[in-house]
Amino acid sequence: MSRVAFGSVIGHLRRTPLRRNLIGGLIGLVVVVLVLESVGPFRQGQFATMAYLGIAVGGLTVLTGLNGQLSLGHGALMAVGAYTAALMLHDVDKPLPLPVVMLLSVLVTVVVGAVVGVAAARLHGPYIAGATLALAVAVPGIASFFGDNLGGEQGLSVSTPEAPGWFADAVYFLTAHDVTGTKYLAYVGWFGLIISFVLLANLSASRVGRTWRAVRDDEVAAELAGINVGRARVMAFVVSAACAGLAGGVMAMVVRIAAPSGFTLALSLSLLTAVVLGGLGSLFGALIGAALLTFLPQTITGLGQSLGLSDLQSAQLAPLVYGLTLVLVILLAPAGLVGTIRNAWRRRQSPDPAPIHPQQEAMQ
Amino acid sequence: MQQLLTTSLTGLTLGMVYAAFALALVLIWRSTRIVNFAQAPMAMITTYVALVVVNAGMSYWIGFAAALVSGLVLGAVIERVVIRQVEGKPEINAIILTLGLFVVIHAVAAIIFGSSFRSFPAPFGLRGFEAGGVTIALTGFAVFSICSVAVVMLLLVALFQHTDIGLKMRASAFNQEVSRMLGVRVTRMLTLGWALAAVVGSLSGLLIAGGSLVYPSYMDSVVVYGFVAAVLGGLDSPGGAVVGGLLLGVSLSFVSGYVGSELVAVAALAILIVVLLVRPAGLFSHATARRV
């Protein structure tokens, strides 16, 4: 009797998304350690970049894919997180411990995100895109205006934090390698990514996630069903803003500076490209998108140079590829790379799929 | 007093240019219900075409005409080839598509024309003139800007109100199904709408470039200001776009002159938020607001 009960409890637990996501997270952690220990410092820096981009893209894909709000201003929210972290790490002899700095970046960005989210909650389609576009263009100007405190165009420099003793010892114990500044940041970034992805995955599989999808698919029906549409929208925005804030904080440390020039419209557009590429709503797609954003430019630039283009022209090939990808994906495969593959897989498994709601087809 | 006059005149000139851009956005919105975020790089690339023509030794006016013609062609081609595929689909697809075009056209311009800052000629001179001890910061070029935008608007009004084609375009925008049934070639009208909007956009690109430095991103903030102006006036209303543009130009000029030029974009954002919260349909719109 007790054995059956035990078995059914275990069975219940192992089927829950929480269990699945936690195990996924653990596996991810192991992979991260293996990879980071076996590459050189430049690649570690690139992985750190991929980590913070992944966090930002993950938050954005949940907002856009699950909740249907297209935000072009997440670069600006990253700026908020980055400046918060930079203010605490700039020219300070004894900086606050890193988790505190990260937490503060997240909190400040959450507050800003709440304000923006409330304003955006009543908007739809092109209005929210235009408003967040205006936000993306406006925020760097604020940093320039308050130049005395925020460093102006020159920005705030951030010194790389030292790995705490216990962490360096633990890593050495496991892998016999020392922890350089870059490697520490890569660990911090990936740790943050795994935590946020596990949380996002749980959220999206929970009742909250279902509420968001309901609001996305049919506002009127959701309202009729008793869902507070405005509150659901703001919640989704706030969660994605928290991710952007964390990403910004890590970015400030990886790039070693928080300056207005780092948060151009191009950043927000690249985040969007990564979301669309991976498929709106898919966290795995967000990871793929972030990887492409980090590693593709060098490959493409190298390709351009070998084709005979000048250095400057080759540098423009990467944005060209991003733009073309956006256009082609929307025209040919609206579900994104991951979404399309997933759909193809599903279609192979069950030959007669139920007709997909047209709005859902765009945001799998 | 001097500064007030200078700021107002600068605002007026700039406002007319924003009005032109807003008008382009409104034209496209009315016909295809899409906000064309790619309008900015489209205007930018046609201005580069003009720059190439001028650098080759030909007069400014030939370059001007070349820019407008290439705008016409570009608008028509983009609508026919790309935008056609997403008309009628969920609006998020169209938005992402125009953003993708934004990035593509940007990159193409940088690859073909280079990313360096280049100066762009301005006819009718760049000197302000004095009158009774007060400098009037109205250059010949500014007067030209105001006049050309006004002329274009009058032409458009004449087109829409008094010609057959204008009537057909308005019908297609109002109700596609019924227009089709009445024999209007709706898809042709949509293409024409995009082409005309692109011409107006190119004009605004040329006017902003004149007497200033041209580089691939120079129109990027204009798409935000044009959008704010269009929303201020009402996305459905061409007249509203003009009024919105003027209001926005003057306000932003005052912010730039009296507060600080870094806060201009913030001011535009603030105006946008206020409009969307208080009167989301804009000042002159006829459409009722969505309420959920």
Place this chain on the structure above:
Amino acid sequence: MKRWTKQMTRIAGVVTAGALVAACGAGGRPAGDSSSGGAAQVGITKDTVTIGATFPLTGVAAPGYSEIPTGAQAYFDYVNAGGGVNGRKIKYLVRDDGYNPTTTSEVTNELVLKDQVFAMLGALGTPTHTAVVDFLNSEKVPDLFVSSGSIQWGDDPKAKHYTFGWQPDYEIEGKIIGQWVAQNMPDAKVGLFLQDDDLGRDSELGVRQYLDKKIVKVVKYTAGNTDVAPQIAALKASGADLVLGFNVPSYTALSQLVALKLSYKPKWFYSNIGSDAELVGNLLSKFSEGAVHGTDPLDGVLTTVYIPGVDATDNAWVKLWQKVWDKYGKNGHLTNYRVYGMSEAYAFVQALQAAGKNPTREGIVGAVEKMGNAAGPPLAPFRYSADGHLGISGMRVVQLKGGKSSSLTPVLVTDIGAAPIKEDDSAANDSPPASGIPEVKPAG
């Protein structure tokens, strides 16, 4: 049952992986940790020396500045054709940062960690290089001859041991300009047109030592925002009849343009970095459809020079640069920016020679500190020492007419802080060696 096994397999897999990772290198840190010592010098091989640089090849600061690395590359080609330095050819990697500090950080990372350069040479920009100076010093990469006049490259050698300036810093330029104005235009109402970063700040510091009471208005612009109408209007409203501009060349053109529009005609004094007559003239001529010709717009403008420019066609250095450019230059003709690049490259070759047959990063730093009396293109001697890493010690005040500069003063030298200004023509008349390549003996 099947799911249970699948689950167990997954858990077992994770545990095994973790065990493997632990087994790979588990164990406490041994006492007496040894770091990898005696490794080969980064960036130096038997026949190459790799150096890196970041320049704004695109963006608002590109006009003019993007030509500097082409000059340096031409001179390095010249030296490499002669066999290089101690048998090593110089490999010069240039990366674009668009005058954008975030990009500078990223490409410098690439140069140091991926391309493994031996040293950085002439990285350009005050706001841009500020973003990476701490990184370069913590990675112990020699950061030679930064192309910027901020004093932070040399006023604190203890904190920034590996960084050196080269051109006269903005503070001494401000002092020299300030003193000249105080002596020659005592009744002027002075306005300052500054870039809003250390470039502007350091310049203002120098100017205020001599002109504090005469300054009626200070306006600042942000590089990247091309609307300077409010600033120029404010200068006009304050009644300033002499404007000192410390800005990059695009803003020289823009300030001239806006002043035209507002009918504002003060006397203009632009610092050296923004005053190339040919470049500004080119930018402006387009604006008025050719009505403004060539170098006319800057006629009568005052500025400073510290290396001989292309207008000094009789100067031995300029003849050398012309020879080098004719043979190895790629597009375009010799301009003052290319001369700047070649002069910096010349100084680097001197430093590399002084570092000996087997240069090390520490060695080259020590060699530069001893370069005070090296004969080179600059008109004033270097100030390098163990206590200060700032470079050229002074300049001449000149007036522009028809693209040529005519000197108004001898070479004036000074230092940052309260040091007085003296005349010192000692370095102004040296010539290059016949081969055009320096012949420096290894230092000590």
